[in-house]
Amino acid sequence: MGPRVLVADDDLNAHQILRDVLEISLHNVHIDKALDGPSFLKKIRSGHTYDLLLLDYDLNDKAGGAHPVTTLQGEFPELARRTILMNVTAKDQADDSRVAAMPSVHKPFSLDVLSDMVKKTCRSR
Numbered sequence: 016m017g018p019r020v021l022v023a024d025d026d027l028n029a030h031q032i033l034r035d036v037l038e039i040s041l042h043n044v045h046i047d048k049a050l051d052g053p054s055f056l057k058k059i060r061s062g063h064t065y066d067l068l069l070l071d072y073d074l075n076d077k078a079g080g081a082h083p084v085t086t087l088q089g090e091f092p093e094l095a096r097r098t099i100l101m102n103v104t105a106k107d108q109a110d111d112s113r114v115a116a117m118p119s120v121h122k123p124f125s126l127d128v129l130s131d132m133v134k135k136t137c138r139s140r
Contacts, residue, residue, distance in 0.1 A: 017043025018066035018137050023055040023074055023083070024048075024101065029122070033069055033129075040130040041137060051075070052083055059091055067136055068098040072107060072114065084113050097139075099132050 018041050022033050030048055037044050047063070049055035052075050059065070074083050081089075088095045095117070103119035118132055 017041060017045060019045045019047070019064065020067045020069065021047045021049060021055075021058055021063075021065045022069045023058075024069070024071040025050055025074055026071070029071070029101075032126075036126055036130055037133065040133045049074075055083055056086060059087065059094065065094060066097060067133065068094055069133075070098055070100055072100045072103045072119070084111075084117075088113060097136055099129075099136060 020037055020041070022030055022037075024030060024033070027050075030050075034046055037046055047058055047065075049058050055070070055074060059068075068087075070083060070087070072084065084095075084100070087098065098117055100114055100117050100119040101124065102122045103114055104121055108114055108119070118136065120129055120132065
């Protein structure tokens with residue numbers, strides 16, 4: 016069985032692009048998706064094991080809870096180490112110490128760069 020990946024982004028076009036990148040980069044990949052903060056939290060708390068998480072930094076928890084990165088790092092530190100943050104700017108990195116050590120890309124991202132990050136993250140598991 017191939018790697019299991021969760022893509023958490025509120026942009027449906029991003030999901031399609033990321034699906035294409037993942038299917039090219041990883042063999043027999045299984046992809047789950049979350050379109051908002053509550054569905055993201057439900058997925059990671061469901062007991063599924065994910066080899067990789069692609070998380071839009073701007074994905075908001077519309078239920079009014081903590082930022083998804085805070086929840087991820089607090090409740091699922093192992094998964095946080097297998098997370099690539101998307102849509103992170105230099106200002107976000109400077110202002111938010113939570114993201115400093117996490118691999119990140121800004122949209123629009125290079126498909127080759129993202130593919131390399133995906134492969135590296137999955138190999139390190």
